[in-house]
Amino acid sequence: MKIGIPRALSYYDYYPFWHGFFSELGIELVLSDKTTKKLVSAGSSLVVSETCLPVKVYAGHVLNLLDKGIDVIYSPSIQSIAPKIYNCSKLRGLPDLIRNVVNKNFLLIEPTLDKSEPKQGFYQYLYESVAPLGITNKKLIKKASKAGWECMNNFTLMTRSGVDVPTAMRNAINGKISLVSTQKEGMVKVAVISHGYNIYDEQVSMKMFKKLKQLDIEAYTAYNLTTEQMEQGIRNLDTLLYWANEHEMTGAAGYYLKDNNIDGLITLTAFGCGPDSLMIERITRYAKRFNKPLLNLTTDEHTGEAGFVTRIEAFTDMLIRKKRTSIVNSLKKQVPKKEEEKKLVGVE
Numbered sequence: 185m186k187i188g189i190p191r192a193l194s195y196y197d198y199y200p201f202w203h204g205f206f207s208e209l210g211i212e213l214v215l216s217d218k219t220t221k222k223l224v225s226a227g228s229s230l231v232v233s234e235t236c237l238p239v240k241v242y243a244g245h246v247l248n249l250l251d252k253g254i255d256v257i258y259s260p261s262i263q264s265i266a267p268k269i270y271n272c273s274k275l276r277g278l279p280d281l282i283r284n285v286v287n288k289n290f291l292l293i294e295p296t297l298d299k300s301e302p303k304q305g306f307y308q309y310l311y312e313s314v315a316p317l318g319i320t321n322k323k324l325i326k327k328a329s330k331a332g333w334e335c336m337n338n339f340t341l342m343t344r345s346g347v348d349v350p351t352a353m354r355n356a357i358n359g360k361i362s363l364v365s366t367q368k369e370g371m372v373k374v375a376v377i378s379h380g381y382n383i384y385d386e387q388v389s390m391k392m393f394k395k396l397k398q399l400d401i402e403a404y405t406a407y408n409l410t411t412e413q414m415e416q417g418i419r420n421l422d423t424l425l426y427w428a429n430e431h432e433m434t435g436a437a438g439y440y441l442k443d444n445n446i447d448g449l450i451t452l453t454a455f456g457c458g459p460d461s462l463m464i465e466r467i468t469r470y471a472k473r474f475n476k477p478l479l480n481l482t483t484d485e486h487t488g489e490a491g492f493v494t495r496i497e498a499f500t501d502m503l504i505r506k507k508r509t510s511i512v513n514s515l516k517k518q519v520p521k522k523e524e525e526k527k528l529v530g531v532e
């Protein structure tokens with residue numbers, strides 16, 4: 185039995201769980217190909233132009249799976265991840281949108297997870313994930329859930345220890361754990377504030393991480409933080425958690441803005457995202473207050489890589505110069521003043 189998983193949106197957050205869960209039930213997962221310009225155009229052509237870029241990308245991935253001959257697509261509706269904390273309307277209505285815009289013959293598995301509703305919790309979500317495939321044995325589902333959590337927990341352990349997300353994802357689904365981080369002392373450190381589906385999709389982020397690595401910049405994201413650190417970040421920005429997306433954006437920004445090891449922040453928002461535009465406003469105000477350098481980038485299907493890279497280079501170049509100046513100034517403070525020098529060598 186094969187199920188297609190679009191390599192977009194919640195894939196970046198939950199794929200290790202799905203892998204463990206479905207594999208335990210003997211179901212093979214097939215991923216769509218990596219995002220390309222062609223795939224984005226195909227997805228964009230299905231929806232109205234005001235739709236946010238990640239949803240256009242998602243639609244493109246669904247088409248890609250159907251083109252590969254996969255006719256069972258898994259597309260959950262993740263409404264609420266904790267009581268009274270909701271996802272944006274586009275994520276909540278995702279399967280409805282796909283069902284209505286993709287005019288092809290396929291089975292859409294669309295379980296709902298809504299932790300704000302007493303009868304729509306996690307096990308109900310898992311049940312709805314496999315019932316359309318004829319799997320209803322609750323014992324089997326619970327066993328598969330355990331396997332899913334094992335894979336997911338390994339993934340989280342690795343990302344929090346500093347392992348980059350693609351490596352952690354690869355290792356987790358292959359049953360490996362590596363906790364070796366590549367962090368080096370003295371490098372300029374930048375926090376990239378965005379959703380996993382923006383920053384780890386190389387087409388959407390214009391290979392931002394590779395670029396930062398080439399520039400010798402160490403990058404951090406929300407995936408490197410614990411839930412407690414993210415909640416601390418939300419408190420640092422004096423805000424109340426309502427949108428699930430705030431964990432990734434405001435929580436991470438609030439934490440890194442107050443982290444003295446972080447030299448600057450880069451935010452990446454997708455065109456058409458309502459919640460992010462509100463959060464960016466708040467992050468920008470607080471960055472000024474905390475005196476932390478900030479670069480705001482927006483991406484859409486027409487963004488050119490050259491302009492993007494130029495802005496990242498200029499920003500990181502400024503951070504490198506700033507860091508050098510502060511190191512030189514602190515070294516100068518350590519050099520003894522003339523009077524102290526005389527005392528040290530015993531000259532009157």
Ligand code: SF4
Pocket residue numbers: 236237238239272273274275379429454456457458459460
């Ligand atoms: S949070 Fe923004 S970018 Fe993400 S799906 Fe919702 S509207 Fe789109």
